[in-house]
Amino acid sequence: MSLVLDPAAQDLLFREAHTANTFSDEPVTEEQVQAIYDLVKFGPTAFNQSPLRVVLVRSPEARERLVAHMSEGNQAKTATAPLVAILAADNEFHEELPRLFPAFPQAKDAFFSERTSRESAATLNASLQAGYFIVGIRAAGLAAGPMTGFDPAGIQKEFLDGDHTPLAVVNIGKPGDGAFYPRSPRLAFDEVITTV
Template identity: 40%
Template structure:
């Protein structure tokens, strides 16, 4: 049975965590990327779809390629970060369901339904992108998730060999530089955006 996390862990993942626009020179390695993935893949997706496809840009050349697809301010953030990741979503994820969800013929649910697959890939891939942020923070990393890029350019640069995979969003990773963050934006109280039915 799950136990509540202590206050320090909740601060690390949520309350004190911030979106960073810049990072220190601390290195981010392939082992770090693997550790984050090994956590995020455990988060739930519908029928264990696992539709996200991640491209980890760990060298300067790959970050330059990604930066060339981004808006001016985001391009600079990507170039200066120790790592970046492209969070893609496979719109033919259903081809993997026979082994990912062997309990029933879940692949048949999506055969012949490209719009349904697109929606499901977006929904569940976005969940996995959020799990990436939480996993990275839990392992002591800071994250700068962003849009502000040309999706067609990102797809051409990173998924040309996988035409069913489309970018969802991108993020930078590293040890955050506190001078790079804005003041925290407002967070609404429960009653403002919630109701109990």
């Protein structure tokens, strides 16, 4: 059975897409980032939750502050990528729910009055949105280098606040020379899928 999505688009988004480790110096524009967000904001989440927050790191001073909190193996590529995005979960996302899920305006208080419930929901749904964001980067013809090798407390203190939890740092741009490592294996269908 074939997929509805054109094979070239399947390759762009998944089969031929790799995590990039080097980038060209071609800039990534605000217009490109807005087009990416305007596409991926429609990805499904529970109750239309939108806890993902994105901090674009553009200035040399901010980049230097960020690189200091990256793991050693991630520092050089983060220092040289055309654009870096900090993806974070807003643990107070529930304040937007009455507007985002008008069919159930009491969801804000019914499900998310406790901070621990909000943090759990924010992490799950912002992580879904982070995945959509990476696919959106690929849809824009750019490469993404998502990383979790960083000091979360340092990034939170430097760029966020106590209501925002950093999830990933993503280098964004056109791939450079030697950008991609060989494709690593993935689990097969029968190793993952169970029918009951």
